[in-house]
Amino acid sequence: MKKLLVIFLLSSSVAYGQRNFTIDETVMGPGKFAPKSIYGAKWVSNMDAFSSLDSTFQNLIAREASNNWQTKQLASSNDIKQALSSLIPDEKFNLRTFPTDYQWIDSDNISFRANGQKKSYGIQYNLGTKQAKIAYALPLDAESEELSDKLIQTAYLNGNNIEIINAAGDVIQVTRDTIDGIVNGNPATHRNEFGIDKGMWWSPDNKQLLYYRKDESMVSNYPLPQWDTRVATIKDIRYPMAGMKSEEVTLNIYNTDSKQFVQLQTGEPKEQYLTMVTWDPSGNFVYVGVLNRGQDHLKVNQYDAKSGALVKTLFEEQNTTWVEPQNPLIFLPNNNKHFLYQTDKDGYNQLYLYDTQGKLIRHLGFQDVIVTDFQGFDAKGTKAYYIGATNKGMERHLFEVDLKNGKTNQLTQVNGVHNASISNSGKYILDQYSNLTTPNNLQVIDAKSKKVSSVLTAPNPFAGKINLPKIEFKNFTSPDGKTQLNARITYPVNFDPTKKYPVMVYLYGGSHAQMVTDRWLGGVGYFDMYMAQNGYIVFTLDNRGSDARGFDFTRVTHRNLGEAEMADQMVGIDYLKSQSYVDKDNMGMFGWSFGGFMTSSFMTKHNDIFKAAVAGGPVMDWKYYEIMYGERYMDTPQENPEGYEKSSMLNKADRLNGHLLIIHGAQDPVVVQQHSMDFVEKCIEAGKQVDYFLYPTHEHNVSGKDRIHMYDKIAKYFDLYLKK
Structure with missing residues (x-):
């Protein structure tokens, strides 16, 4: 039932000068220790060249195939400032960097947004003449602007109404x-x-x-x-x-x-x-x-x-x-009567070619690859490109499909999660990827010869600075005996298998989310690493119902949210409990939103496993959740009373065992506070103690410096009950 998929040990040796994360770095760390990257990379219109911002964010540069991908400066933030000052002298702009939202109009012109003190402007800028012109000017409070082709007219929202500026x-x-x-x-x-x-x-x-x-x-x-x-x-x-x-x-x-x-x-x-x-x-x-x-x-x-x-x-x-x-629908650029339609009706979310009479021309799917991001067409409109999930959802790769015969080629090969796109000519692939051992690589691939030109190889941003824990991928088999489940274990720094360690299971488990992928550090979060540095084994598993695994993987949860998900999580939990280094008497669980629902479910339905748990923004009864999401998975309470009864925590408060901390945002418009308040009331009625903390000004997620406060509270809660 249990198989080791991949093991990679990140160095856990404590070199001179290395340290653990501070609690602030659980939130600020992703920016502070981000692997080196190239920002704003885009193919230049109708050229085998791509642009990006330089490391200072002050200059727009380009790399051309004809120049062996060497850098060439195109424009600077000072150029932009001067052009705007000449164009709108009575306006003040706060342009500290080159506009990060720039887009190519053609090989000579870019467009971007510039916010002044009076209005918000759409700007077109010519790289050759260094001149700018206003494409549109909107009120500063305009929302959801929709630009027409060639910026002839712009629609935007003023409150709940639509206005257009021509x-x-x-x-x-x-x-x-x-x-x-x-x-x-x-x-x-x-x-x-x-x-x-x-x-x-x-x-x-x-x-x-x-x-x-x-x-x-x-x-x-x-x-x-x-x-x-x-x-x-x-x-x-x-x-x-x-x-x-x-x-x-x-x-x-x-x-x-x-x-x-x-x-x-x-x-x-x-x-x-x-x-x-x-x-x-x-x-x-x-x-x-x-x-x-x-x-x-x-x-x-x-x-x-x-x-x-x-x-x-x-x-x-x-x-x-x-x-x-x-x-x-996505219409073909060279055929106005044919379009692409995406559906998972045959098992995996893939592309289907239809005509405007509704006739299916061709299924363009490839094996069990799931389309996650459509990338567009080649210049002739005969081939399409997309990013697809592969390797049981662990990886993302760029694929090319011939629209005439459905022949499909995988264009990126190195294992990992790729963010790749192809030049308009179809000759070159701009490929940025990471995997468990690779922080970030950016390369250009010759689509025909497969020659790789390296643009950036990012070093490990933690080397010599931070004590990184050991991270390990595992896979298990679900209780149905036929489904692979992906999981990740993060071990304490200086892990000693002869010792026993407390556990924090971190989970989500709901739809349209995936916690474990073959990206840098396996997708592990900074709080997970913080807990591992402080002596915890941190475990995460993607159960059935989560994303990027196909039709059967998701639909098993229908009308019974939480059941198959908990059964899958139990496979991983049983594995942990079987390990000699796991202190099975000191195990904790932490989850937010759907993960909060899962955490609360475990503390009532499987109440003899976890000594302490933290449920953030938890769904306690699906009848309190909104229609669009809730009825998809559960139908209505009138149609599925048994399912709602089974999944509700409100009728199971008397089964609560162990220490449960509930955290909620008082302004939560997604999982309204009534969920947790009603559960607390039921706990009072049942004589059960439950801990509760409210963030008065936050919505569904706690952000900013308050998130540091939240992680500190969670860490101390687990330390209080799980550390001997």
């Missing part, structure tokens, strides 16, 4: 809703589930703005107490809990020429999810994924942009568990 500087107010609960153009539609990260889309001709209109006026207000005044006040948020009334969303089009509106006729019921929003390249149609509230039936529909009428349903996807669209 090339002449004229402002057009698109929506004028004043009713509380009516929200236009906001990317937070459907609570950002289903891959939604924007709320407005310009048509290909830049004349029509498609946008979400969300009506959440019928959704329950949820009160968040505010403590910043002498008499506390209440901030209400709209929070649709599982099984209760949900928001109603429509998609609308505003024509900037005619000033007319069109609403897409997405039909009934009103409580449905509209995602995968994509303009047809012709601008005549809009494609929308219409997903029912039960999230088990998806229709990919085509709508007429002029009338809003449904033209046809291209195809449908149904499942007895859930269907989860995550990406818009």
